[in-house]
Amino acid sequence: MDVAIYPGSFDPITNGHLNILERALDIFSEVTLLVAINPSKKPLFTLEESMEMISEAISSWPQARVDYHDGLTVDYAREHGIRTAVRGLRAVTDFEHEFAMALTNRSLWPEFDTVFLMTKAEYMYLSSSVVRQVSQMGGQVDQFVPKCVERRLRQKFGHA
Ligand code: ADP
Numbered sequence: 001m002d003v004a005i006y007p008g009s010f011d012p013i014t015n016g017h018l019n020i021l022e023r024a025l026d027i028f029s030e031v032t033l034l035v036a037i038n039p040s041k042k043p044l045f046t047l048e049e050s051m052e053m054i055s056e057a058i059s060s061w062p063q064a065r066v067d068y069h070d071g072l073t074v075d076y077a078r079e080h081g082i083r084t085a086v087r088g089l090r091a092v093t094d095f096e097h098e099f100a101m102a103l104t105n106r107s108l109w110p111e112f113d114t115v116f117l118m119t120k121a122e123y124m125y126l127s128s129s130v131v132r133q134v135s136q137m138g139g140q141v142d143q144f145v146p147k148c149v150e151r152r153l154r155q156k157f158g159h160a
Contacts, residue, residue: 016123
């Protein structure tokens with residue numbers, strides 16, 4: 001059962017996320033990137049747009065899939081018989097939140113565990129929110145995100 005899910009908002013997916021995914025694929029035979037629908041967040045991209053961008057961004061990895069889920073990650077995992085989640089850690093600031101979430105998920109389903117991969121140094125300061133802000137103000141984001149995401153961001157913010 002060496003399959004895993006990689007849950008997150010991915011609003012939008014960045015090269016930091018893709019690096020974690022690529023490295024997770026060295027450990028697991030199949031990884032599903034799970035777009036989590038969070039009712040308390042108002043995403044920039046619709047679910048459909050996110051799914052399209054992610055599908056295109058992961059198309060060169062046959063063992064990577066994308067799906068979405070509206071509800072608890074552990075419920076999705078249990079339904080699909082997946083007992084491992086992958087998450088990325090950038091800095092100590094990520095740690096507390098990730099730690100709480102991993103422990104909560106394990107108390108919801110004791111067989112469920114989370115594997116953390118440290119960011120690659122060059123992606124340490126990269127987040128979806130920074131990408132959204134830079135792009136909204138007309139800055140270049142091509143070094144941070146795949147081509148398909150850069151194109152959509154330009155369309156979204158009306159930059160030619
Ligand atoms: P969430 O809203 O669930 O935190 P994100 O899409 O922001 O969703 O992030 C999903 C996961 O990817 C988190 O574990 C986050 O720490 C990790 N992540 C995000 N950006 C990077 C990055 N640049 N390098 C490594 N991990 C990252």
